[in-house]
Amino acid sequence: MKHIKKIFILLGSLDRRIIFLIVGLSVLIPLLKPDWVSLPIRPTPESQRVFDEINKLKQGDRVLLSFEYSPSTKPEIHPMAIALLKHMYAKNIKVYGFALWPDGNFMSTEAFSEVSDDYEKVYGLDYVNLGYKPGSEAVVKGIASDIRTLYTIDLHGTPINDIPMMENVINIKDFDFVFSLSAGFPGSKEWVQYATDPEQIPISTGCTSIQVTDILPYVENEQIRGILAGMPGAAEYESLVETELKKMNISAKPGTASGMMAAQSIAHVVIVLFIIFGNITYFITQKKKGKDKI
Amino acid sequence: MIAAELFSAWLVAFLILCIFSFLYGDNPFYKAAEHLYVGVSAGYVAVISFWQQVQPNLFGRLWPSRIDVDDGSIFQSIWYTIYEIFNFISTGFGVLDRSIFPEGGIKGYDEIRMIYLIPFILGIFMLLRLVPKLSWMARWAIAYIVGMAAGLRFYGFLNSDILIQIKASTIDFSSDWWTIINSLILFIGTLTGLIYFFYSTEHKGVIGRLSRIGIYFLMIKFGASFGFAVMGRISLLIGQLNYLKDYSAAEYNYATPIILLFIIICLAIWSFMGKGGKNIESTA
Numbered sequence: 001m002k003h004i005k006k007i008f009i010l011l012g013s014l015d016r017r018i019i020f021l022i023v024g025l026s027v028l029i030p031l032l033k034p035d036w037v038s039l040p041i042r043p044t045p046e047s048q049r050v051f052d053e054i055n056k057l058k059q060g061d062r063v064l065l066s067f068e069y070s071p072s073t074k075p076e077i078h079p080m081a082i083a084l085l086k087h088m089y090a091k092n093i094k095v096y097g098f099a100l101w102p103d104g105n106f107m108s109t110e111a112f113s114e115v116s117d118d119y120e121k122v123y124g125l126d127y128v129n130l131g132y133k134p135g136s137e138a139v140v141k142g143i144a145s146d147i148r149t150l151y152t153i154d155l156h157g158t159p160i161n162d163i164p165m166m167e168n169v170i171n172i173k174d175f176d177f178v179f180s181l182s183a184g185f186p187g188s189k190e191w192v193q194y195a196t197d198p199e200q201i202p203i204s205t206g207c208t209s210i211q212v213t214d215i216l217p218y219v220e221n222e223q224i225r226g227i228l229a230g231m232p233g234a235a236e237y238e239s240l241v242e243t244e245l246k247k248m249n250i251s252a253k254p255g256t257a258s259g260m261m262a263a264q265s266i267a268h269v270v271i272v273l274f275i276i277f278g279n280i281t282y283f284i285t286q287k288k289k290g291k292d293k294i
Numbered sequence: 295m296i297a298a299e300l301f302s303a304w305l306v307a308f309l310i311l312c313i314f315s316f317l318y319g320d321n322p323f324y325k326a327a328e329h330l331y332v333g334v335s336a337g338y339v340a341v342i343s344f345w346q347q348v349q350p351n352l353f354g355r356l357w358p359s360r361i362d363v364d365d366g367s368i369f370q371s372i373w374y375t376i377y378e379i380f381n382f383i384s385t386g387f388g389v390l391d392r393s394i395f396p397e398g399g400i401k402g403y404d405e406i407r408m409i410y411l412i413p414f415i416l417g418i419f420m421l422l423r424l425v426p427k428l429s430w431m432a433r434w435a436i437a438y439i440v441g442m443a444a445g446l447r448f449y450g451f452l453n454s455d456i457l458i459q460i461k462a463s464t465i466d467f468s469s470d471w472w473t474i475i476n477s478l479i480l481f482i483g484t485l486t487g488l489i490y491f492f493y494s495t496e497h498k499g500v501i502g503r504l505s506r507i508g509i510y511f512l513m514i515k516f517g518a519s520f521g522f523a524v525m526g527r528i529s530l531l532i533g534q535l536n537y538l539k540d541y542s543a544a545e546y547n548y549a550t551p552i553i554l555l556f557i558i559i560c561l562a563i564w565s566f567m568g569k570g571g572k573n574i575e576s577t578a
Binding site: 020073076102150197271 | 351
């Protein structure tokens with residue numbers, strides 16, 4: 001028993017850099033050797049809901065896709081954007097890209113260029129990228145009332161009145177669905193507060209893990225229809241889209257989030273173990289301190 | 295491989311490893327990458343805000359393409375002379391090519407909207423913060439922004455975060471047992487959580503016990519938030535390590551291992567010279 005206690009005390013006094021190294025290796029090894037660990041991906045009801053909502057849209061429906069993330073949160077959100085575009089392009093849905101974050105321009109440009117050519121989609125007819133406007137929630141409010149008060153040109157400088165798919169698109173009411181790819185403020189919350197709640201437009205979101213607990217009350221309330229929660233949400237949606245594309249006889253490159261889930265799961269196990277060890281060590285040392293005082 | 299692609303891969307690998315070097319301790323590599331990030335971000339936001347918003351939406355409304363609005367009046371001639379003066383200044387007194395103020399006005403709108411002089415003037419007031427004697431004028435612009443944001447947010451929060459959430463926390467006794475139990479938990483959690491933040495009465499007796507229950511609900515929420523935060527940070531770590539893995543391939547001339555070795559050697563030298571000790575202790 002004494003030896004076990006000693007081991008726990010030793011674990012508790014580990015240098016933080018050794019813990020960083022162990023966590024780093026727990027992530028790196030599954031990335032370098034993906035065949036060593038293979039874990040199944042089962043969609044949660046929230047991810048399934050997002051998929052169902054997009055899947056029931058009809059050909060020619062208009063979806064507002066908002067890019068509210070930057071390179072720092074790209075590993076979590078970008079795979080969602082790619083999977084969403086594949087899903088929507090396969091169903092011939094028209095995609096309107098907006099950005100509430102300045103870096104959203106890079107993300108939207110990268111996502112559109114990565115997928116559009118594979119599905120032979122034409123800019124201005126099948127998708128458009130209107131880009132970023134500063135103003136946070138004021139931009140959302142502007143899109144809800146009149147897009148043209150904010151957007152006169154698209155991201156490439158083309159007047160929006162010259163873009164065929166912008167014809168008869170005045171405000172948020174002209175969209176059939178809103179999807180917010182959100183990593184913070186402004187993001188999903190602002191879309192709900194200033195656009196989709198007042199105008200009763202359906203919205204779903206794909207957000208960073210850290211935002212999930214803030215967004216869930218809206219999901220429980222049906223203000224947001226389903227949520228893709230961080231990288232696991234992206235992996236679940238990727239697997240659902242891949243199955244759907246197979247059904248439609250469309251070949252597609254596999255998504256990136258699914259391949260990273262093994263690393264995520266193992267890192268979580270390692271962190272949980274460290275939390276347990278840390279707590280046991282804490283209780284042992286506290287008990288020891290108490291005895292020493294007596 | 296194209297040289298530019300190779301260069302960007304090396305740069306990305308170098309910057310990621312510079313940031314990761316903070317795990318060892320605060321050091322010049324980390325500081326350089328951090329300062330570069332802040333500087334580039336600020337510069338990018340300034341440029342994109344100007345070209346996506348100020349130029350097309352402000353100047354474009356004040357001076358739209360003259361062909362679309364020309365009525366031959368003297369006012370318009372004076373107005374577009376001011377436009378040319380701005381152009382003269384913005385081109386470095388005629389040295390550079392026209393860019394901000396194109397020939398004959400900015401395309402996009404079909405009428406001059408003088409009301410946009412107000413945001414234009416408020417924008418100038420904001421910049422006057424840089425002039426100590428006139429910095430007080432920036433308060434007007436800030437007052438407008440604060441007032442506008444407060445009004446806008448009040449409406450959004452009242453509807454989506456208060457009214458609809460209150461409606462959702464009501465218990466529907468006509469539904470199935472599972473839903474009723476769920477709604478009850480939600481109701482008790484909401485009520486006790488709110489009581490915990492009610493400071494007008496001392497937390498004793500019934501109020502004390504209820505606020506204690508509220509603490510448990512809050513702790514569950516914080517625990518869930520912490521779990522998701524860890525998950526998010528691990529996802530980001532995976533993303534960056536994935537880049538490093540890709541850039542360690544032969545097609546990128548082994549960028550990652552070479553840069554990693556370079557940084558380790560530099561940090562070791564820096565540490566042996568005695569400059570690292572103090573910084574490492576401060577971050578430990």
